[in-house]
Amino acid sequence: MEKKKTYVEDIERxxxxxxxxxxxSYKVEQxxxxxxxxxxxxxxxxxxxxxxxxxxxxxxxxxxxxxxxxPDLSELNMDQIxxxxxxxxxxxxxxxxxxxxIKDTFDRLGIPEAEQTSLAGVGAxxxxxxxxxxxxxxxxxxxxxxxxxETALREHEAIVREHFMQLVxxxxxxxxxxxxxxxxxxxxxxxxxxxxxxxxxxxYFRLNAAGAGQFEHTLIILEKNSSLHFIEGCSAPKYNVxxxxxxxxxxxxxxxxxxxxxxxxxxxRNMMNLNTKRAIVEKNGIIEWVSGSFGSHxxxxxxxxxxxxxxxxxxxxxxxxxxxxQNLDTGASVIHAAxxxxxxxxxxxxxxxxxxxxxxxxxKVTEKAHHAKCSVNCESLMLDDISRSDTLPAMDIxxxxxxxxxxxxxxxxxxxxxxxxxxxxxxxDEAKAMIVRGFVEPIAKELxxxxxxxxxxxxxxxxxxxxx
Amino acid sequence: xxxxxxxxxxxxxxxWLGVNNATAEEELLAVADTRSFKIPAGTDKEAVVxxxxxxxxxxxxxxxxxxxxxLTYVQLADTDKDYAGEIEIQLSDGAQLEMAAVEAGxxxxxxxxxxxxxxxxxxxxxxxLYLGDKQRVLDMNYVMVxxxxxxxxxxxxxxxxxxKAEKIFRGTLDFKRGAKGAAGQxxxxxxxxxxxxxxxxxxxxxxxxxEVDGHHAVSIGKIxxxxxxxxxxxxxxxAEAKKLVVEAAFAPVMSRITDTELQGELQHxxxxxxxxx
Numbered sequence: 001m002e003k004k005k006t007y008v009e010d011i012e013r014x015x016x017x018x019x020x021x022x023x024x025s026y027k028v029e030q031x032x033x034x035x036x037x038x039x040x041x042x043x044x045x046x047x048x049x050x051x052x053x054x055x056x057x058x059x060x061x062x063x064x065x066x067x068x069x070x071p072d073l074s075e076l077n078m079d080q081i082x083x084x085x086x087x088x089x090x091x092x093x094x095x096x097x098x099x100x101x102i103k104d105t106f107d108r109l110g111i112p113e114a115e116q117t118s119l120a121g122v123g124a125x126x127x128x129x130x131x132x133x134x135x136x137x138x139x140x141x142x143x144x145x146x147x148x149x150e151t152a153l154r155e156h157e158a159i160v161r162e163h164f165m166q167l168v169x170x171x172x173x174x175x176x177x178x179x180x181x182x183x184x185x186x187x188x189x190x191x192x193x194x195x196x197x198x199x200x201x202x203x204y205f206r207l208n209a210a211g212a213g214q215f216e217h218t219l220i221i222l223e224k225n226s227s228l229h230f231i232e233g234c235s236a237p238k239y240n241v242x243x244x245x246x247x248x249x250x251x252x253x254x255x256x257x258x259x260x261x262x263x264x265x266x267x268x269r270n271m272m273n274l275n276t277k278r279a280i281v282e283k284n285g286i287i288e289w290v291s292g293s294f295g296s297h298x299x300x301x302x303x304x305x306x307x308x309x310x311x312x313x314x315x316x317x318x319x320x321x322x323x324x325x326q327n328l329d330t331g332a333s334v335i336h337a338a339x340x341x342x343x344x345x346x347x348x349x350x351x352x353x354x355x356x357x358x359x360x361x362x363x364k365v366t367e368k369a370h371h372a373k374c375s376v377n378c379e380s381l382m383l384d385d386i387s388r389s390d391t392l393p394a395m396d397i398x399x400x401x402x403x404x405x406x407x408x409x410x411x412x413x414x415x416x417x418x419x420x421x422x423x424x425x426x427x428x429d430e431a432k433a434m435i436v437r438g439f440v441e442p443i444a445k446e447l448x449x450x451x452x453x454x455x456x457x458x459x460x461x462x463x464x465x466x467x468x
Numbered sequence: 469x470x471x472x473x474x475x476x477x478x479x480x481x482x483x484w485l486g487v488n489n490a491t492a493e494e495e496l497l498a499v500a501d502t503r504s505f506k507i508p509a510g511t512d513k514e515a516v517v518x519x520x521x522x523x524x525x526x527x528x529x530x531x532x533x534x535x536x537x538x539l540t541y542v543q544l545a546d547t548d549k550d551y552a553g554e555i556e557i558q559l560s561d562g563a564q565l566e567m568a569a570v571e572a573g574x575x576x577x578x579x580x581x582x583x584x585x586x587x588x589x590x591x592x593x594x595x596x597l598y599l600g601d602k603q604r605v606l607d608m609n610y611v612m613v614x615x616x617x618x619x620x621x622x623x624x625x626x627x628x629x630x631x632k633a634e635k636i637f638r639g640t641l642d643f644k645r646g647a648k649g650a651a652g653q654x655x656x657x658x659x660x661x662x663x664x665x666x667x668x669x670x671x672x673x674x675x676x677x678x679e680v681d682g683h684h685a686v687s688i689g690k691i692x693x694x695x696x697x698x699x700x701x702x703x704x705x706x707a708e709a710k711k712l713v714v715e716a717a718f719a720p721v722m723s724r725i726t727d728t729e730l731q732g733e734l735q736h737x738x739x740x741x742x743x744x745x
Contacts, residue, residue, distance in 0.1 A: 362485055
C-alpha cells in the first residue's frame, strides 16, 4: 500500500517537479538591503518615483512585525532568500523565441496548447521576469492592453502610477511592504469602456530557482461596462530550501464591469505562499473569485473585495486541500462600503495526512452600506485523525439594514454514504473518492474545463496518497 | 485607567477586526467574588446565580460522573458600572449541563465562559440571551471544549441590540483530537433595532478530530418586517410591535428560567430597557 502511495505521488507530480538547471543571467545577493533594492531598480530601469516607492516600502518592511496570527512563519529567513533572479531570456512575442529549456517547462504545463485552443492571450513568467506575452490582434484593436508590468511601467506609466499599490499599500502588512520593495514581473491588463473580452487571458508563474522569491505584481483595470476572465496559474519544482512567493494582485472593477479571476495554485511543498489579492468594485460591478489552493508548505491567502459602489457584487468560490506537511490558511474578506452591495462566499476545505487547513474570513459592513447582503458558507472535510481543520469567520456589522448569514460545517465522509455506494458495486476507495469529488464539485464547475480537469487530477493525486 | 487582557479567542485572527482580545480595567479585575461548587456523581442540582452588585464575579463548577446541573445565570449588573464575569464548568463522564445565561447589565460587560466537556458522553446545552442598549458595550467569549468521546455541545445565542450599543460575541466549538463521535452545534440570532449599533460575531469551529459533526450558523438582520406589519395590523403601535418581536426572540432562553419570580423580574427588566430605547 505504501508503495502505491509513493508511486502515485512521484509519477503524477513530475509534471510540476521538473527542475531546470539554474541558468539565470543575473541574481541579486541573498537577503534584503537597500543596495539590493537599488540593484533591482537599476536592472529594471525603474523611474525615480518607483525607486523611491521601493525604498519607502523597504523601510515599512523593517517597521512591520510578523503577523501574530496564522501559521508559524519563523522558518522564513529573508537573509537566505534571493529576491531577484533574471532568467537568461528576453521577453518574447513568439514561443519559438523562448529559450528551449524554459519553453519545454511551459510546454509540459500545457500553456502553449491552452493558448491555441482556449485563450485570448498568455503571459508566462519564469523566476523574476516575464519571458513571453501574447494577445489576440482583435483585442489590441479594441484597445485592450495585456502586457508585463515592466512594459506597462514604461509605456503606460501614468496609469500604473495612479493605481500601483493603491489598493494594497505597503503599510498593509509586512509582506505587502516586502512586495513593494522587491516586486518584479507580473501582468498588466487594461480593458477599455464597453469592451467584453469573451475568451480568457492567462498568466502562468513558474519559479525555478532554489531559495528564491517570486514577487510578481498583477494590475487589472476594467473600465465601465467591460468584462474579462483572467486566469492565474502557478507552480514550482520542489527543493530542500524555502522558496517564497509574495505576489500582489490589484483589481479595479469599474461601474457595471465584470471580472472573473480564477487561480489554481500548485506551488511545491517548500514554498511559503504569502500572497495578497484585493479588488475594488464600483457601482453595479461584479468581481468573481475562483480559487484553488493545493500546493505550498505554508499559505496565507485571503482575497479581499471592497464593494465601493452601490449594488456592487462579489462571488467567491474556493477550495483548499491540505496534505502532509502543509499548513494552508486561506479564506476571503469582503468590505461592504456602499448601499445594496451583496456578496456570496462559498468554500470547501479538505485536510488529510497531517495537513492543516484553516478557513478564515471577514465580513465588514460599514454604516453607509445599508441593505447590504452577505452569505457565507464553509464546509470542511477531514479524511483522517492526524489532520486539522479550523474555521475562523468574523463579522463586523454596523447599522440595522444588513442581512448577513453565515454557516459552517465540519465532518468526515459519512459511513452510510460509503456503504450505499459500496452496495452498488463500487469499491470503498472509489466510493470515498467519488464523495470527495462531489464535495468539491461546486468549485470545479466554476473553473474553465482544463482547470477543472487539473483540479480533479490534483484531488486524485492527493486521494491516492491518502487511500493508497 | 489601565486596561488588561481579560480573555482571548482560542485562535487569533486579523487584528483589524479588533476581536482577538477582550479587555477590562485592571482595577476591576483586582478582586473577584468567587463561587465554587461540585455536583457529586449521580446527583441532580439546580442553581440560580443572579449578579446585581458585584463588579467581578467568578463561578467554578465541577460536575461528577452522571450528574446533572441546571444552571441559570442572570447578569443584571449596575448599568452605570463595568462588569466582568467568568464561568468555568467541567463535565465528567456522562454529566449533563443545561444552562440559561442572560447577559444584560453593566456599562461595559465582559464575560468569558468555558465549558469543558472532558467526560465521555457528557452533554452541555447552553442558551444565551443578550441585550445591549444606550452606549453599552457587551463583550462575550464562550468556549465549548469537546475532548470526551461522544460528547455533545449545543450553544444557542439570541440577542437584541438597540441605540448605540456595541457587542462582540465569540463562540467557539473546539473539538480536541480523540473526541470521536462528538457533535457540536452553535447558533446565533441577532435582531438589530438601530442604525447606530455595532455588532461583531466570531463563531469559531476548531477541530483536531475527524470523527465529529460540527455546525455553526449566524444570522444577523433587522427586525422581520412581515411580523411587524402583522402586529401593527392588529392595532399595535410600531414600538409595541418591536418590543413584542424582541420578547418573542428571547423566548427560548426565558422559557428555561424555571424560577417564576426571576422570570417575571427579567421580563419586566427587558421591557423597561426596550421602552427606554
